[in-house]
Amino acid sequence: MPFAWNLPYLSVFLTMITAILLSVIPGAKRAYWITVCVSAIVTVMSLCFLAFIVKADTAYAFTMGKFPAPFGNEIRFGPLQGLLTSVFAAVMCLSLLGGREELFEDVDPKKMGLACVMFNMVLASLLVLTYTNDAFTAYVFIEISTIAACALVMIKDSGPTLAATIRYLFMSLLGSGLFLFSVILLYAITGHLLMPQLHDGVSMLMADGSYTKVLALLLGMMTAGLGVKSAMFPFHRWLPDAHGTATTTSSAVLSGLVVKGYAVLLITMYCRVFTLETVRAFHIHDAVFVLGFCGMILGSVMAMRETHAKRMLAYSSVAQLGYVFMGLGLGTPAGVAAAVFQILAHAFTKPLLFVSVGRLASTVGHDKQLRSLRGAAWSCPLAGLGFGVGALSMVGIPLFGGFAAKVNFSTASIFGDEKVALTLGVLALSSILNALYYIPALINIWSEKNPSVKDAEKDYTATAAIILLALGVLFLGVCFTPVMNLIVRGLELM
Amino acid sequence: MSAFDSFTKWVDGEKPVPLNTAFKPTPAKKEKKKPAAIDDKKRLDGFLKLYAKCAVVISVFLLIVLLIGAVALPAFASPGNPTNNEVVHRYVGSAEHETGAENVIAGMILNYRGFDTFGESCVLFLAVCCVMLLLWATNDKLRAEAAGSGKAAPRDAILQNVTKLVLPCILCFGMCVLFNGHVSPGGGFSGGSILGAALILFAVAFGAEAVQRFFTERVFNTVRITGLMIYALMFGVYIYQGANHIDSNLARYIVLVIDIAVGLVVMSTMYGFYSFYTKGEL
Amino acid sequence: MLHTIIENRFAITAVILFVTGFVNMMVHPNLIKKVVSFNIMDSATFLMLASRGMIAGRTAAILTDGGADPSLYVNPIPAGLVLTGIVVSVSVSAFSLALIQRIYGVYGTVDMRELLEAMKKKGE
Numbered sequence: 001m002p003f004a005w006n007l008p009y010l011s012v013f014l015t016m017i018t019a020i021l022l023s024v025i026p027g028a029k030r031a032y033w034i035t036v037c038v039s040a041i042v043t044v045m046s047l048c049f050l051a052f053i054v055k056a057d058t059a060y061a062f063t064m065g066k067f068p069a070p071f072g073n074e075i076r077f078g079p080l081q082g083l084l085t086s087v088f089a090a091v092m093c094l095s096l097l098g099g100r101e102e103l104f105e106d107v108d109p110k111k112m113g114l115a116c117v118m119f120n121m122v123l124a125s126l127l128v129l130t131y132t133n134d135a136f137t138a139y140v141f142i143e144i145s146t147i148a149a150c151a152l153v154m155i156k157d158s159g160p161t162l163a164a165t166i167r168y169l170f171m172s173l174l175g176s177g178l179f180l181f182s183v184i185l186l187y188a189i190t191g192h193l194l195m196p197q198l199h200d201g202v203s204m205l206m207a208d209g210s211y212t213k214v215l216a217l218l219l220g221m222m223t224a225g226l227g228v229k230s231a232m233f234p235f236h237r238w239l240p241d242a243h244g245t246a247t248t249t250s251s252a253v254l255s256g257l258v259v260k261g262y263a264v265l266l267i268t269m270y271c272r273v274f275t276l277e278t279v280r281a282f283h284i285h286d287a288v289f290v291l292g293f294c295g296m297i298l299g300s301v302m303a304m305r306e307t308h309a310k311r312m313l314a315y316s317s318v319a320q321l322g323y324v325f326m327g328l329g330l331g332t333p334a335g336v337a338a339a340v341f342q343i344l345a346h347a348f349t350k351p352l353l354f355v356s357v358g359r360l361a362s363t364v365g366h367d368k369q370l371r372s373l374r375g376a377a378w379s380c381p382l383a384g385l386g387f388g389v390g391a392l393s394m395v396g397i398p399l400f401g402g403f404a405a406k407v408n409f410s411t412a413s414i415f416g417d418e419k420v421a422l423t424l425g426v427l428a429l430s431s432i433l434n435a436l437y438y439i440p441a442l443i444n445i446w447s448e449k450n451p452s453v454k455d456a457e458k459d460y461t462a463t464a465a466i467i468l469l470a471l472g473v474l475f476l477g478v479c480f481t482p483v484m485n486l487i488v489r490g491l492e493l494m
Numbered sequence: 495m496s497a498f499d500s501f502t503k504w505v506d507g508e509k510p511v512p513l514n515t516a517f518k519p520t521p522a523k524k525e526k527k528k529p530a531a532i533d534d535k536k537r538l539d540g541f542l543k544l545y546a547k548c549a550v551v552i553s554v555f556l557l558i559v560l561l562i563g564a565v566a567l568p569a570f571a572s573p574g575n576p577t578n579n580e581v582v583h584r585y586v587g588s589a590e591h592e593t594g595a596e597n598v599i600a601g602m603i604l605n606y607r608g609f610d611t612f613g614e615s616c617v618l619f620l621a622v623c624c625v626m627l628l629l630w631a632t633n634d635k636l637r638a639e640a641a642g643s644g645k646a647a648p649r650d651a652i653l654q655n656v657t658k659l660v661l662p663c664i665l666c667f668g669m670c671v672l673f674n675g676h677v678s679p680g681g682g683f684s685g686g687s688i689l690g691a692a693l694i695l696f697a698v699a700f701g702a703e704a705v706q707r708f709f710t711e712r713v714f715n716t717v718r719i720t721g722l723m724i725y726a727l728m729f730g731v732y733i734y735q736g737a738n739h740i741d742s743n744l745a746r747y748i749v750l751v752i753d754i755a756v757g758l759v760v761m762s763t764m765y766g767f768y769s770f771y772t773k774g775e776l
Numbered sequence: 777m778l779h780t781i782i783e784n785r786f787a788i789t790a791v792i793l794f795v796t797g798f799v800n801m802m803v804h805p806n807l808i809k810k811v812v813s814f815n816i817m818d819s820a821t822f823l824m825l826a827s828r829g830m831i832a833g834r835t836a837a838i839l840t841d842g843g844a845d846p847s848l849y850v851n852p853i854p855a856g857l858v859l860t861g862i863v864v865s866v867s868v869s870a871f872s873l874a875l876i877q878r879i880y881g882v883y884g885t886v887d888m889r890e891l892l893e894a895m896k897k898k899g900e
Contacts, residue, residue, distance in 0.1 A: 001738060009737070013730045016616060020722045023623055024715045064609040065729075066736035066745055067592075070581050073609040110632040114623050121620055128613075136857060140613035143864045147620045147871060151627060154875070159882045159898070163891055166875050170810055173868060174801060177817050180861065181794065184821060188567055188828045191576040193853075201576070217563040534896055542889065546803045553799035560795065564787035565780050571832040578831060582853065583846040586837060590844055598837040598849070603856040614860045621867030628874040679838060683859060767870050771877070 004052035005060055008077050008085070011042045011049075012127050019120035028104065028112030032096070035116040039093035039123055046089055050082030054486065059493040061133060061196070069133070069194040076133035076195070076272075080340065080490025083483075084264060088126045091256050091347050091469070092119070098355030098465030099249030101362060106156040106247040115155040119249075121148040122258060129261040135183045135273075136193045138265055142179060142229070146172040149258045152250040153242045164241035171228055171238040175262075178225030185218040186273075198273045206278055216282045219274060223266065223284055230262040232288075232325055233295035236318045240302075244311035248358030251310060252351035255317045260343050263324050267336060270328065271494045280331045289329025289419065293426050295322025300433035309357045309368045312437060313350065316394060319430065320346045326426070327409060330419065334412035337487045341408050341480070345393070345401035348472035353390035355465055359383035360445060363456045370444055378449040380456035386466040387445060391438035393473050396431045401476035406431065408484060594746040595676040604682075604749045604756075608729055611752075615759055619722055622766045631774035649701065657699035664692040672757040676749045682756030689757065690764025697765075702773060705765075711776040714762050721758035728752060786827035793820035805888040807876045811869055818865040822858045829854030 018038045022031050053060075059078030061069065068074070096103075096119065107115050125145035132138050150172065154165040187193055189211045190201030205211050228235040239259075243251045270279055279285050299319030306312040320342070327339030360376040360383050361368045377384025393400035406427055413423035476483060568575045585602055595601035603611045672685025697705045728748060735742050769776050781788060797817030801810050829851035837852035880886055883894045 006734065006737065009733060013726065016612075017723070017726050017730075019616075020619065020719060020726065023619075024719055063737050064733050065605065066732070067606055071584055072606045072736075108632055111627055111630065114627045117620070117623050121616070134610075136607070136860070137610050137613065140610050140617065140860060140864070143617055143868070144613060144620060147617065147624060147868065150871070151620070151624045155627065160895060162875060162879050162882060163895055166807060166872065166879060169868075169872055169875065170801060170814070173814050173872075174798065177794075177798070177814070177821065180821050181824070184825050184828070184857075185563065185567075187577065187825075187853075187857075189576055191579040192581065211566060211568075213566045214563045217559055220559075535893070538889070538892060538896075549799060549802040553795055553802070556798065557791070557795040560791040561788065564784055564791045567784055567787050569783040570786055570827055571830045573831050575828070575831070577828055577851055577853070582851050585852055586839075586846040586849050587844050590839055596839040598839065598852040599855045599859070602852055603859060607856065610860060614863050617864050617867045621870050624871045625874045628878050677838075679836070683863060771874070 002052065002056075004049055005062060007045045007049040007052075008075060008081070008127070008131050009062060009064065011045045011085070011089075012124055012131070014038060014045075015042060015120045015124040015127065019117045019124065022113050022116045022120065025113055028107075028109040031113040031116040032100070032103070035119050036093060036096050038120060039089050039096065042123065042127070043086060043089040043093055046082060046086040049077075050079065050086050053077065053082050054079050057489070057493075070192050070197040073137055074133040074194055075128070075131040077131050078490050078493040079486050080494065081130050083486055083490065084130050084340075084343070085127050087344050087347055087472075088130070088257055088260075089123060090472075091351055092123050092126075092253060094465040094469050095249050095252035095256065095351045095355065097461040098351065098469070099247060099252060099358055100461050101459055102248045102358050102366070105366075108157065111155070111157075115151075118148045118151040118155065119253070121145075122152065122253060126257055126261045129265045130268075132265075132268075133195045133272075134193055135186065135195065135198065135269075139176070139180050139183055142176050142262070142265070145258060145261055146176060146229070149254055152254060152258075153246045155250065156245070156247040158245075160241075160245045164238075164245045168238045168242040171235065175225045175228030175235075178221050178228065180225075182218040182221040182225060185214055185221070189214050195268075195272050199275070202274055202278060206281070215278075216284075219279065219282055219284050220287075222269060223288060226262045226266040226269075227288075227291070227325070230259040230266070230324075231295075231318055231321050233291045233298065233318070233322060236295065236299070236321075239318055240306075240311045240314040243314035243317065244308060248354055251314070252354040255314065255354065256347045256351040259317070259321060260347060263321070263339075263343060267328065267340065268494070271336065271491060276331055276333065276336070285329050285331035287329075288325050289331075292322045292325030292327075292329050293422070295319060296326065296426055296430045297322075297433065300430060300437070304433070304437045306437075307370050309361070309370050309373055309441070310354070312370070312441065313353050313357065316434070316437075317346075317350060319434070320350070320394070323405065323409065323430075326423065327412065330412055330416050330423070332412060332416045333488070333491055334415060335409075337484065337491055338405065338408035338412040340487045340491070341476075341484060342405040344483070345405045345473070345476050348469055348476060349390050349393045349401055352386055352466065352469035352473060353394075355462065355469065356383040356386035356390065359456065359459070359462055359466070360387065363454065370441060373445050375445070375447050375449040377445040379454065382463055382466055383456070384445055386470055388442055389470045389473055391442045393477065395435045395438050399474065399477045401473040401480075404477050404480035408480070592745065593749050595749045597676055597678060597681065600676050600681045600753065601749055604752050605745060608748070608752070609733070611756070612725055612729055615722060615725060615756055618759060618763045619718070622718070622763045622770075625767060625770045629770045629774050650699075653699045657695055661692060661696060664688065664695070668692060672754060675753040675757075682753040683760055685753075686757035686760025687764055689761040693761070693765040694768045697768065702769065706776070709765065709776075714766060714776050717758050718762040718766070721755040721762070724755040725752050725759075728755075787824060790820045790824035790827070793817075793823065796820075807879070807886045807888060807891075808873075810888075811872050811876070814872075815865060815869060818861065822861055825854045825858050825861070 025031055061074050061076045064073035121144055125141045128141040150165050150169045154161050190198055192198050192201055231239045243255050296319050299315050303312045303315035323342045324339045327335045359380050360373055363376050363379040364372050393402035396403045396406045413420050585598055589598045589601035590596055593601035593605040668685050668688035671680035675681030732744050794817055797813045800813035804810055831850045834850045837849040876886055883891055885891055
């Protein structure tokens with residue numbers, strides 16, 4: 001076995017051990033920079049691993065211990081997992097850099113170490129949720145992700161964030177309760193917890209037609225549980241408060257990454273355990289499609305009504321996650337691939353928008369009402385440009401990541417056999433709706449400068465973060481064909 | 495000027511684009527505040543009623559669907575269940591010589607599925623970190639707030655004397671459960687919580703200052719971090735050896751050592767919860 | 777029908793408890809009671825899981841003089857999973873109670889409704 005295959009598990013243990021040690025390391029600055037370094041190292045490790053696995057063009061099941069499946073824990077990785085974890089770790093690093101000033105202002109210096117524990121744990125849980133080959137490990141790390149993500153909301157210790165955290169926590173607990181119950185039902189009818197054996201068990205049950213009721217029930221529960229946690233449409237109400245009130249870095253990480261971890265897990269369960277045929281047989285994909293459809297429209301409509309910049313971005317996340325579920329709801333491999341691409345594109349775009357808004361707001365005393373941000377771009381042109389790139393990508397202008405995602409969704413729907421008109425129609429409508437609130441916001445921040453506003457202080461880390469995130473968006477928008485090929489190959493090897 | 499004329503002028507670019515209508519900085523509406531508040535309250539009422547109705551409908555639906563599912567499940571306690579398969583046979587049959595644990599459950603959670611349990615210990619660690627983030631009184635204002643919320647009960651002679659009598663037994667029992675976790679019922683989680691309960695009892699009877707004499711913040715952190723680090727490093731090495739097919743005897747010792755490490759983590763976590771809840775520091 | 781119901785009595789009880797916890801968690805305005813409901817929901821899950829591991833006439837999976845004969849012991853896997861689940865639910869309860877304590881300190885209420893109104897009043 002090549003040494004490179006150890007990199008995923010080493011990156012998981014590196015982040016977790018750092019998290020454990022950070023809780024006692026004194027010094028706010030030290031803790032912050034250690035966290036940044038660790039996420040950068042994990043990015044490099046994941047990229048190396050990605051290079052190796054793409055070259056080997058294979059997927060590998062790595063036993064976590066001496067005993068192979070079905071006896072011991074296992075992780076499994078291929079090109080898709082390598083790509084996703086590289087992007088997750090990179091975006092985590094850049095979000096930390098981008099929100100640095102505000103993070104130090106919002107967090108009690110004595111509690112900075114604990115806040116950094118949470119960032120590391122979120123990264124570790126994202127890595128494991130992507131790599132895992134075991135349904136119960138997935139549950140444990142869902143809970144880690146839940147607790148750490150709620151803590152990220154409340155590290156800015158103010159009344160509204162506490163109230164937002166408790167709502168977020170209770171919704172998340174409903175979601176993980178549903179997920180755990182569905183895993184138990186799955187265990188009860190197949191007798192396994194490892195995904196390859198679950199796959200065999202499910203296909204056997206599908207072939208001889210026994211326990212189909214339970215199978216349909218648990219598939220629905222699992223989808224609903226993970227849907228609650230990744231803000232699928234009717235369960236999205238916790239998201240704007242949680243993402244809108246938190247500090248910039250937390251908002252970027254929560255909106256860009258945490259909700260994606262659950263979506264990736266849902267894709268893994270669909271592709272590796274149940275297969276898309278089973279999902280289609282129970283018409284779960286139709287329900288997912290409808291909910292994604294409603295999320296796309298209503299998320300945008302609610303974003304239009306917002307006057308608070310960060311809450312507007314949070315509602316826009318609901319709409320963007322609607323795209324992911326719509327792609328899953330197509331029920332075809334092309335649709336799933338488009339959903340994965342959307343996950344990547346949104347993972348770059350949304351943190352870019354949050355970091356830019358955080359920078360712009362810092363020039364007007366951290367007031368994030370859209371009307372106070374009027375003309376703020378002139379005092380920090382780079383953040384204004386970053387917001388422009390993000391907004392245009394969200395609207396779907398060519399050369400930006402969001403455009404490529406929309407192209408992928410349309411091709412996936414055209415070459416599928418159903419829902420073509422609906423998908424194309426909702427894509428067009430949602431692009432218009434996105435334009436209706438992103439373009440005015442963009443014009444607003446670039447309109448005439450308010451003379452009383454001072455220029456932004458120099459912040460090199462935020463500058464670097466904005467440039468790199470914008471480059472990521474542009475890269476996905478220009479070179480989307482190789483990325484798509486990689487995703488499609490990764491889904492085949494799942 | 496007709497609407498059409500103004501439109502053509504706008505198209506020709508002779509009229510400025512009416513951008514400023516979109517986000518005019520409007521002054522805060524002060525005079526309308528009161529009716530708005532009542533309106534808000536009505537809206538909230540309406541929303542909560544609708545929400546309750548929806549929740550009941552969803553739950554009734556969920557109940558019916560789940561009941562159908564529950565009736566269709568494999569029968570309770572029958573040996574022919576799908577869960578009674580080769581995995582169980584392997585665990586029961588080989589746990590003793592593969593992991594050195596007669597308690598198959600301990601062998602399973604600490605060796606076969608040890609990564610899950612590592613995640614689980616991290617959940618405990620995270621919970622105590624979150625409680626610290628929330629309740630740790632880092633300044634005087636917070637300290638005063640915390641002191642107000644958890645007033646110390648007056649010392650009670652009966653409680654103190656009974657504690658003196660019972661505490662050694664609890665400690666012995668806890669140690670026994672902790673160290674024999676691999677051969678009898680018990681293990682790190684149960685032993686650790688018994689020891690944690692003993693510490694809490696001691697703190698209740700003799701005051702937190704008495705505990706502070708030997709269980710300071712430093713000790714608390716050391717115990718917690720050492721326990722988790724032993725687990726992380728030992729299991730990390732074990733995974734490396736297992737996945738790379740390097741022969742070693744580590745698997746046979748791992749259960750006992752990790753069990754004790756987990757016990758330390760659980761004990762300090764339990765006492766940490768109590769301490770942060772009552773006075774906001776250790 | 778009755779036979780099936782009796783055969784699956786634990787699963788049915790677990791399901792009823794699960795939905796009880798679920799509905800209370802959604803509609804109950806009191807935050808502390810929401811935490812209690814969450815614990816009911818989790819306990820239901822554990823009941824379900826534990827009942828899956830039972831096999832009639834066998835003992836707990838701690839090897840005794842009988843040796844390692846799989847036909848003597850019940851399924852050890854659910855017991856391990858329940859242990860994990862309990863630890864997670866303890867941690868989450870501790871976290872949410874601490875959060876509620878702080879919310880009470882800031883807004884002086886543990887009622888979701890009053891909390892929302894208090895937030896409106898403060899203009900947040």
